[in-house]
Amino acid sequence: MADDKKHQDNGQQPKGKKPTLPPGYGAKGKKPTPPPQPAGKRSPDGPPKTVSGSKKPKMPPGAKLPPGHKPKMPPSSGDGAPALTRKDFASDQDVRWCPGCGDYAILATVQRLMPELGIPREKQVFISGIGCSSRFPYYMNTYGLHSIHGRAPAIATGLKASNPDLDVWIITGDGDALSIGGNHLIHILRRNIDTQILLFNNQIYGLTKGQYSPTSEQGKITKSTPYGSIDYPFNPVPLALGAHGTFVARTMDRDPKHMKTILRRAHDHPGTGFVEIYQNCNIFNDNDGAFFEFTEKDSKPERALFLDHEQPMTFDNGTKGLRLDGWRLQVIDLEEGDWSVDDCVVYDETSRELAGIVSRIFREPDLPQPFGVFYCEDRPTYEAMLHTQIEGVTEKRGQGDLADLLHAGDTWTIS
Ligand SMILES: Cc1ncc(C[n+]2csc(CCOP(=O)(O)OP(=O)(O)O)c2C)c(N)n1
Ligand code: SF4
Ligand SMILES: [Mg+2]
16 A cells, blocks of 8 residues: 655646546546555455465566566656656565466556556555455555455445546456456446456456356366356456446456556546456466467467457468458458458447457457457546536535435434
8 A cells, every 4th residue: 555655746647537528527626635544564365275385476477577677757757756666556565376376467567557657656546356366456555445245346436436536446356346246347337437447357266266257168177166167158348348338458467568558548548447357377277277378479379369449450470360251250361362451350449339249259269369459439437427417406506415414304203
């Protein structure tokens, strides 16, 4: 959690945070919250006991600052205070994920991104539910809340609605977001609360020692599916699109560069920025990993396709592409035969229809798995409309009084 002594405000505003609002709709910024108190040592539950004995896990590739790394930052805040660095966003807590867990790369990427956003730490809040992934707020030197299973979106909604000036991040897992929290997830998406949702999808309940989750593949053998899962899994991207998400994207733990680009875009999006992150649980996913076919260098070119707005959909180092055959996507060879790059679909992230078709690619053997921004739309945020409504009503009816309201109408005394 943020330490007020170390805090420096570099005076920058978040980029691109101004939604296009209909006439009369505009959020008024609130006063900044007071700086956080220094965090005391907490002793939350650690990761599963299967990994006990490893106090300080070895950092996987991507989790350490590369030599000579220089974050893109303004040299100073303009008021003489030095700018923040990645280290300023790391808390004093021991990271207690298993060695090799994909969560490390996500934490490192977020900590690397934060100084570039130019937002003071006391305005940053990380809210999580329950799960290995949900331990994330402990490791961020910002405000944070390790909250109730599946309820991070509800808490974030209350926080953002009452203080729109805060930058609110939601950290959740496939179990947290899609089992117990499924209802909360769809409602934050349709309301378009200006937050970022990072869904760590490892296709398993990690914290509770490896039960199957709503994203586990059919046939998966786990503690709770000893003969193989017969449930059909959720595909979180079309789920978020169906709930009217205004920014829907997918990235992976093994590609920190791509992840950072996508997280920045989710952050800059004025509304709910939903990002599914493929994240391997090396303890409870089998040796092939949950997503290795898409993330490892031998198979990634052929099995993963990176979406780029207004660019033709190509993959495998530009040797293959996707075209539409009616409403169906079809792989075309761009090296041999009659097809060329001009026959490929040009991706348009503003098209809900195209996002619908492309997001339906779900581990198809004949089609590459898409990553990137599927859909992006400007729509007024809930909190902007809420505050405008309150201002309008206050103007008409005057400042309200809670005590008067509670004692208005039918009240009685029980004696
Ligand atoms: C009300 C309630 N029900 C069930 C649990 C047990 N529980 C804790 S975390 C979890 C699932 C976590 O899975 P996921 O969100 O995928 O996180 P991961 O550990 O994989 O990161 C469950 C079922 C709980 N803590 N509270
Ligand atoms: S997600 Fe898996 S690998 Fe990561 S900390 Fe949890 S149990 Fe360990
Ligand atoms: Mg999980």
